[in-house]
Amino acid sequence: MHKGQAKVLIIDDDKDFVEATRLVLASGGYDVAWAGGTEEGMRRLEQEKPDLLILDMMMEGKGAGFVLSRRIRKDARFKSLPILMLTGMREQTGFSFPGKDKDSQFLPVDDFAEKPIKPQDLLARVGKLLEKARA
Amino acid sequence: MTARETAFVREVSHALRSPLATVESCLQVVLDGYAPAPEKQREMLERAQRKATALLRMVKDLQDLSGMENRGRSRRKSALDLGAAVGKTLESFRAKAAEIGVTLESDVQEGMPPIRMDAYDLETLLARIVDNAVKYSRPGGLVRIGASFSRGEHQIVVADTGIGIEPEALKKVFEEFFRSEGARAFTDEGAGLGLSIVRRIVDDCGGGIDVESQLGEGSLFRVHLPEQVQGGCHA
Ligand SMILES: Nc1ncnc2c1ncn2[C@@H]1O[C@H](COP(=O)(O)OP(=O)(O)OP(=O)(O)O)[C@@H](O)[C@H]1O
Ligand SMILES: [Mg+2]
Numbered sequence: 001m002h003k004g005q006a007k008v009l010i011i012d013d014d015k016d017f018v019e020a021t022r023l024v025l026a027s028g029g030y031d032v033a034w035a036g037g038t039e040e041g042m043r044r045l046e047q048e049k050p051d052l053l054i055l056d057m058m059m060e061g062k063g064a065g066f067v068l069s070r071r072i073r074k075d076a077r078f079k080s081l082p083i084l085m086l087t088g089m090r091e092q093t094g095f096s097f098p099g100k101d102k103d104s105q106f107l108p109v110d111d112f113a114e115k116p117i118k119p120q121d122l123l124a125r126v127g128k129l130l131e132k133a134r135a
Numbered sequence: 136m137t138a139r140e141t142a143f144v145r146e147v148s149h150a151l152r153s154p155l156a157t158v159e160s161c162l163q164v165v166l167d168g169y170a171p172a173p174e175k176q177r178e179m180l181e182r183a184q185r186k187a188t189a190l191l192r193m194v195k196d197l198q199d200l201s202g203m204e205n206r207g208r209s210r211r212k213s214a215l216d217l218g219a220a221v222g223k224t225l226e227s228f229r230a231k232a233a234e235i236g237v238t239l240e241s242d243v244q245e246g247m248p249p250i251r252m253d254a255y256d257l258e259t260l261l262a263r264i265v266d267n268a269v270k271y272s273r274p275g276g277l278v279r280i281g282a283s284f285s286r287g288e289h290q291i292v293v294a295d296t297g298i299g300i301e302p303e304a305l306k307k308v309f310e311e312f313f314r315s316e317g318a319r320a321f322t323d324e325g326a327g328l329g330l331s332i333v334r335r336i337v338d339d340c341g342g343g344i345d346v347e348s349q350l351g352e353g354s355l356f357r358v359h360l361p362e363q364v365q366g367g368c369h370a
Contacts, residue, residue, distance in 0.1 A: 013319070013323070014153065014154075014157055014323075015323070016157045016160075016161055016182040016183075016185070016186055017156070017157040017160055017161075019161075019178075019179070019182065020157070020160035020161045020163070020164045020179065020182075021160070023164045023169045023170055023175075023179075024164060024169050027169050037319075037320070058149060058153060060316070060319060088149055088152045088153040088156055115152075115153065115156035115157075115160075116156040116157070116159040116160045116163065117160075118163070119163060119164065119167050119169060
C-alpha cells in the first residue's frame with residue numbers, strides 16, 4: 001500500500017457513515033481521525049494535522065460543511081490541505097466541476113462526490129488527491 | 136409548486152437521502168469485505184438497521200405532518216377526557232423516563248369539561264411534547280405535565296429541567312427539520328419533526344403553543360386549545 005500511513009480526518013455528524021468510511025480507509029492503510037461537528041473539526045485539524053480532509057457538506061442539516069470549507073481555506077495553515085467534499089445533494093451547490101473557473105472560489109475544495117460513495121471510488125479519489133498534494 | 140413547497144420537498148429529500156446513503160454504505164462495506172470480523176459485520180448491519188428504523192419513523196412523521204389523514208385513518212373529533220389522555224401518555228413514557236432516571240409528575244385539574252378533537256391527534260400532541268421533555272433531560276431530571284381548564288380554554292403545560300434551548304433557537308423549534316445545536320450535540324435521535332406535527336395539530340384546532348426556556352436549566356411548553364371553535368377541530 002505504501003501510503004506511508006497518511007492521515008485522513010473525516011468531519012461528518014453521522015457516526016454510522018463515518019464508521020463505514022473508516023473501515024474502507026483503514027483497508028487502504030490510512031490512519032483515520034474523526035470529528036462530529038464544526039468546532040470539534042477545527043480543533044482536530046489543529047491537533048491531528050491530517051494529510052487530507054473528508055468533509056460532509058450538509059452537516060448539521062444546513063450546509064455547515066460548506067461554511068467550514070471556506071473557513072478552512074481562509075486559514076493559512078490549511079491552504080494546501082486537500083479537501084474531498086461529500087454531499088447528499090449536488091443540486092444544492094449549483095456546482096458541478098470542482099477546480100474550474102469561478103466555481104472553485106465558490107466552493108473551495110479539491111474534489112467533490114455524492115453520498116453514498118463506492119468504497120473503490122473513495123480509495124481512488126483519496127489516493128489521487130494525496131498524490132497530487134505530494135507532487 | 137410554490138417556492139415554499141419546492142424548498143420543503145428539497146428538505147425532505149435531503150433528510151431521507153442522507154440516512155439512506157448511510158444504510159447503503161454500511162451494507163456495502165460488509166458485502167465488499169471491508170469488515171472481515173463477524174462481530175464487525177454484525178455491528179455494521181445493526182447500524183444500517185437503526186438508520187432504516189429512523190427512516191421509517193421519519194416517513195410516518197411526514198405522513199402525520201401532511202395532515203391529510205392519520206396513517207390511513209380519517210380524523211374524527213369526539214369528546215375526550217384530557218385528564219385520562221395525560222395519564223395514558225405518562226404511562227407510555229414511564230419506562231423510557233426510568234431508563235434515563237427522569238421523574239414524571241402530573242397535575243390535572245378535576246372536573247374539566249371534555250375536549251373535542253381527534254383522539255389520535257390529542258395522543259400525538261401530548262406524546263411529542265413529553266417525548267422531547269424526557270429526551271432532552273439528564274439523569275435526575277423532572278418532567279411535569281399540567282392540564283387545566285379556564286376561560287373557555289384547555290391548557291396543557293409540559294415543563295422539564297433538561298438541557299434547555301438556545302435563545303436564538305427558540306423561535307425556530309416549530310419549523311420542520313429544525314434541531315438546535317445543543318440538541319444535536321446531546322443526541323442524534325430525532326429528525327426535528329415532532330414539534331412541527333404538534334404545531335399543525337394545534338393550528339387545526341384554532342389553538343396556540345408557546346415555549347419558554349433557559350439554556351441549561353429547562354424548558355416549558357404551553358398549549359391552549361379553545362373549547363369550541365366555529366367548525367371545531369379539523370374542519
Ligand atoms: N424539551 C425540550 N428541551 C430542549 N430542547 C427542546 C425541547 N423540545 C424541543 N426542543 C428543541 O426543539 C427542536 C425541535 O423539536 P422536535 O420535537 O421538532 O424535534 P426532535 O425532538 O429533535 O426530533 P423528532 O421529534 O423528529 O424526533 C429540538 O431538536 C430541540 O432543539
Ligand atoms: Mg421531538
